Amino acid sequence: MVRAVDTTSARAQLRVESSAAGSPSAGLRSLPLHWQEKLLIGLVAGCLITLAWGLGGMAYWVQCTGLALAAASFVAALWPRTYFEPGRDFRLILWPRLLRFPLFWIGLIYVAFVVVQALNPAWRFMRSDQGWWIEPLEYATWLPHGVEGTPLLKMNAWRALTIHGTAWLLVCAIWVGFTRRKSARVLLWTIGISGVTLALLGLLQRLTGSTKMFWAWRPPFEYYFGTFLYKNHAGAYLNLIVATCAGLAWWHAERAHRRLQKSHPGMLLLFLALLTFAAVVFTFSRAAAALGLGLLLILAIGYAVRVSFRARGGTPPLVTSLMAVFFVGFLGLAAYSLNIEKVVDRFGLLFEEERTAAIEYRKQAAQAAIDMGKDSPWVGHGVGEFRYVFPRYQYQYPMIFTEGKRRLYWEFAHNDYAQLFAEAGWFGVVLAAATLIYLLMASVRQGVFSRPAKLALLGGPLVVLLHAAMDFPFGNPAILATTAALIVVTLRWTELEHGKGLTVNASR
Template sequence: MDRLSSKVGFGLVVFILLWVPIPLGSNRQWAWSLLELLIFASAAFAFLNLPNLARTQVKAFKMAMPIWLVLLIFPLVCVLQLVSTYLLPTHFQSADPGRTLDALIKGIAYFLFAFAFWMHTQTEHRLRVVVWAIVVSALFQALYAVFLLFNGAAETPIFNTDIGHRATGSFIYQNHLANFLLISAAVGTGFMVSQFESLHAETWREKVQKFLKFLLGRKMVLRLALIIIVAGLVLTRSRMGNTAFFSALLIAALIALVWYKDRPKIFTAFILSIIALDIFLVGSWVGLDKVKERIEETVVAEEGRTYVGQQATPAIWDSPIIGHGAGSFYTVFGSYQEQDLGGFYDHAHNDYLQFAIEYGLPALFVATISILWLVYTTIYVMRNRQSRLFKGLAFGCLMAIIAMLIHSAVDFSLQAPATTLLFITVLVLVQISRDMPKGGWLVKKRTQTVTQNT
């Protein structure tokens, strides 16, 4: 029964990763409600497997405290805000209790997804399945975005949303698609790095054989998928999305050159191929020049989101400890807005600013320190672990976290369930790459059981 529940629960986790971006990025109440049901179901199977945890997995769960802190601090603040509003009316009240309650339920669901993902991903095989699910989901989004842009239709075929001149895929907002694709591309890049062998053939015949094997194998399929995903990223015309991907690639590569132990010799060539082939060659073909034009034409002082940040910042200092209430930015911003910004701003276009306003500075501080600790963890894995899979995934996760930290400074990526769930997946992957034993926890437990019986 325990194996069956584990398989069903893992199947639900993989399905969630494939499903979450499809219904408008799950950024509608009906789509999010359906997603919550799927998450609660996968978590239920995870709880059924709690008695079957190996000792090493119990220890690893405790070592994953940075992740649990990131995911629990925000629901905890929601509880405090709701208690202050309904039971102990004080100065610390939510400006929009209804949205705060929604944020609480959403925060609990995020935590339960991370818990279910960590519980059900017990072997290296399952870990690879998860990564392939991320790549396949992003590949579908990129191909769907290309189809919508070039089929000549004015509306999408399912939800009848307008098709503009920038790729959106099944998302409403092009920058959310950009963030989803850049995180997926980062994870896929790390997975690709993990496929390269540290030892290389010494004869030309062996080199040719390995090259042909590469062309005909799964590595080439993964490489082509990454090219298409990056092309989809370029087609979003997202200035910071493309900048974040390029910057994260370079920063993570420089860190890896220093700390990546037994780095494959082909590593540098692979990174250069992404820059030359994916970004410049393919990017130029699908419209990288238009992204460049948007960046050059950008005047920071004239950006509406800049004025939003300037006018919303004072709200932090009016309630710095517990915030104004999760999900209340639109309600709060109206009291601080000094002029018509020519648009509808229900988000701050800066995740750091919005979290500080809605949850307070202590919660933002705890989350920031925890994520920085996970950045350190990726470097630790690249430096100390022997497994190519774990070291490669650590590199991809490092790249994804850096890209998210950059992009979140100018947009509201973490307000979209699809991108948030994917980012949570990356955070859990970091801890798994650090703590999972060779083969996996399930394999380790079976080995221990056989040893005890003999």
Template sequence: MGLLDRDQRSSIKNRADVPTIGKEKKPSYTAMLATSGLCILVALAPLPFASMDMRIVAVWVLLLSAVLLLTVPQAISSRDLAFLYGFAAISLSWAFVVSEQLDHTSPLSQRLMAPIWEQTSAVLGEQLNGSISVALNQPFFSAGSQIACLLSMLCGYLVGRDRRAARLLLMSFLGSTLAYASYGLIAHIFWPDYLLWHRKYNYLASVTATFINPNVAASYFGAATIGWVLVFSSMSSDRFSGPPLSWREVIRFRLHTFSPLRTFCLLACFAMLSTTMLTGSRAGSVLSLLCLAGAVGAYFRRGLKKRRLLWVFPIAAMLLIVGAISILAPLVNQRFGVQGFFDSGRWQAYVSTIGMIRDFPWLGSGLGTYRWVFPEYRSGDIPSYGVWEQAHNSTLEAAAEMGIPFALLLGIGWLASLVVLFRGMLGRNRDAILPTAAFWIGLLVILHSQVDFPLQVPGFALAICPILGMGMAQSFSSRAKVLTCPSNKS
């Protein structure tokens, strides 16, 4: 948190909202407990093998429920209500679809029952109680991780309304990612065939840290790279005011004002970028660099505009991206040379998944049933080796498992979140780093989820979703009119 406070003291001296800083109330004990609980979740969710075990997910659901209860007594503004209405719409729609997939007796479930139940009944010679889900009760066992993700984003928003809690949440994320990156690099050097204390047999040439799949690790460390670079950039003291300095004066000023704290942040940026490149993920590495360039350009857009370099920056950024891929990502270069940017198997998997959506358009085949249904639709053009447990496209997989209407509603929700973060990034001056980091991290995650499955890994989603919720809360001024204030005396 001190990394951001130093920037705030130097960059908002002449701003009209300076007098409000000293009037900020000390947070209540319940608010501090809620913030601490959410920071623990963000820091520890990736640790136990990316929280893939359902028992670990259950622990996180309990923790998030406690955090949510602690935030209930806090004040609610009109903007908070708008967010809560949208969140409730998606949550209730999700609950309706899952309940119908589990039900055996409702008219809708009887009408949309999966054909496999009638076929099985005919083979066995007895009538089975079928359901919309092709695998009995599978939506119940797969619901935990999605409940945790919904709760984590909601808690991130409610906790992140306080600017000090929001900064602490971001720094908890960045500090934990640096620890995981350090472990990943050390383990890659000394124990490349081990994932924590378990032996691994795949991705031996890739840095995965505590994640099983390098694509998820690339998106995680890429998001952290964006955050660390923005923190380092926020230490610039001439971002808002004053005429542009000459390049010689800028370099001299940077050399004379370099401190141990800035050196540490610079090393952290290099470590996170190196870890991202060493995962060997093509899409993860390229998208991380593109979003990183966008974050830097958006943060320094005023200075670039003053120097008339706003249109030159994209060209320079593309050259730097190509250079970073060439120097820091040998495995990515190798995969580009052998497989190109995109392997054909995924395109065929998308076509096969669209076939699933065509047969289960309304309520899907059942949450968590993709791995059971896909073999029937698997194209013969897909190589015979490998097991497809995910569609490598979260949107298509959501439509296949939950139906087209819910997938459209979910897509609208993600688009609305990006719009809010984008407006906050361009509209906020004080604490602008918070919505800026959240927007580009969210954009990276959503884009990567169209060619892979990072959001379907609980350890990744539970670390990222609170940051997105916090960013939406910090996309607006803290002076919003309070509608309800149940307890302001604590």
């Protein structure tokens, strides 16, 4: 006989009784990882890897593939799992956990909001041989509104839903479907290894002076790195990988100390984190390099303080010192091989440009986006429709409107928060704020702030959130999905360490 197990009780201790003898048996932790959970890990990892390696997720076919994998992950997470073990056969039902997950409902509200915007157009996109423009339409003024007829292959509400829906489905799948700490670690290792490999690809491109991606295809932009078309996106994504490797390294070091182990994968992970940061520098992204350096310094200081207050055990100090010398020597060799003088000169030029025009361009673009939002402060002008409505406000700022006789075209506001306000108004801002508040409360409730390794893992998403105030990292599907996944898998891992993730009731 197979008993059904649901997750309706958040405080009851997991006890799956034997269907044959009636004696208590061990919980899920004592069972092998279920094949459906292995499938779920593979689907989530496959989605994140596809987005990162498929031009950073900027191609439409990659976004559709990512959405399909995310939807499959969602289904796999909710599908009941039957455990066949001697004397303790039971079925695990996880969908009640989804209904208790606030981000599921916030995401559902957001999807409904964007659909209403798309179905209630206030403008129609028009095109001729001379160019394109938007014409006003009659619409229901009491409902959110958008733009009609905008091209899917460039951007519109439906494509935005494809991108945002992928991240939302992945978040729900991880939160509901991960029932073991091992699942979280496997996913984090997979993300880290994939990201480090991508960083190595970018470094090899710089080393060989290649102007073609994969040495075969010439991207439309000269400032690509690795598989990312935009250097700032590459830098932001690689900062996530730096934090992932550093957080895992810290966790392995802490576990080795508790178990009095002399060696552990933490040293390798630290090396991979430093190697990835070297790649961040060679993206030539000012903001990413500065934020990544700040992250590493904070983590280094935090770890030094942590080590100084703990008892002896774990890795001998001599081994740690030798590894540090090796890391510094390796980075020095890499810097020499990759012509560090060129990088320094390049950064000098970039910072000189920044003092003149770059910051002012972005400040004015963000201000124009805020002006756009002020014309429809409650519901914005349509998620995914920024580039079509923005010219109506852009012309008021000559610096960002024309360059010589050429008219400038802005696809993004280069400030994700200003663009969110322009597209979704205060409604979208409140949903985003509610999401962040929930995540913060969950972090406090689960004791993340007393677990430095988990804080290190969350350092990457925090850096990207800061980066979003001066660029548009969340306009990149790979960064958006990976950031969301890293936050939720870290919180889920912490929850499972408390044993809260295995709290269920059994019923016939």
